[in-house]
Amino acid sequence: MEWINNPIKTEVDNNIVPMTCAYIFDKSDTCAIKFGGEPCTSKSCGIYIA
């Protein structure tokens, strides 16, 4: 049993957005994922599934 993608690491590391968006932004201090300037649902934004 081995992780190909560890879920805990994923919450803070991923910066992929749907290809329907024109932009992919890098990580910022406050939000791991941004698209169109909008904050994402990453853990660092305080909104995530418990």
Next chain:
Amino acid sequence: MKFSKFNMIYNRNGSTIIFNTLSSAILRLNKEYSNYLLKSIADENTDGIPNDLFENLKMGKMVHEPNNNELEQLEVINKITRFQDSNLALTIAPTLDCNFACPYCYENGRRYNTMNQEVVNKTLEFIKGSMETRKNLSITWYGGEPLLGIDIIEQITEAIKKESFNYSSTMVTNGYLLDLEMAKKLRNLKVDIVQITVDGPPKIHDKRRYLRNREGTFDILLKNISEICDLIPVKIRVNVDNNTIDYIDELFDYFDCYDLKGKVTVILAPIQNINGNCKTPGCMTDSEFSKSQIQYYTRNYHRGYFDIQVPSLSTACCAISSSSMIIDPNGNLYKCWDDIGNSKEIVGTIYEGIRLNNNLTQWLNYNPLSNDECKECKIYPICQGGCANYVIKKNCHNCHPLKYSDNEFIDLLKDIRL
């Protein structure tokens, strides 16, 4: 406990890979654990799963409490994110004028206005008024070609910098005017990242992204990118269609020549017929792009211009957020940048504010889960219905590439990471 509806299961020579699109977790099991898992799924009962496997499945959100409804959770997250009130995200086009004449441009035929001083002043008033109750402002400078309106960008930014709220910005530019001096100016104007489009090697790019006099732009762009990429982060967007996709790999040879490895990141995007303006014959469907993209990843990931990452939970399209708005050079407001300059899609102006008209309510009331196909789709958490423009305007769907190439993606990821 219950199995997540967002588990995707792959059999690989007796072992099983389980990918949960809600958590982005991907777990590979040996034959013994595969048997436990597959039997439990068939029985719809998690009781017989060994503890260590169960704990990992729980961590990956592959199992959950029986009374949890994952779709309802996603719906709440979608609403909270869309209607949060602390941020304002503006896309501002200081001009719709452009020094390029790309045949696939969806702004083709719209008027090439530039902001006059009155609109600049009113835009600043609109921003300040909107920020009275908010903490964070982000602006994406857009166009036309925004650098043709650099004086306007300077004027607006210098005024914003005096305000107390947090501010950041990005820019989508064709890059032709973005030399070292301009990059220094942008850094001073708090532009954190620029996106520049290069559509392939010169024989492709120069036939698609040329100046109004039809002169090619490839050499200037790569020279500019190589000069500025140490100063300001550069994303290179490569627009592809069915006629150009086979030539895209050559682009990396040129990037290597300009010593760009490790200094820029590259993203692939499909040319699609968004509003009927596309004049290139090779526009891609979602599935065509998906298959091309995964092949491109497989061939080129080792070249050092992008990482293969697992798509993660999103809130889909930014146009459906109440705090996201587009401003055109006349001061008109829109929800989606595909509509910029199209007077039929205006949702207000910087003079009168936002109108609660049908143009606006169709975006804010949009619910991706009203579509039965999306509701049943295992990719839904990372797609959330895709581009809302397709649904609202065309009554069709723009699905995530993973939907058509998940098997190939899993194999690629496995090869890279294990």
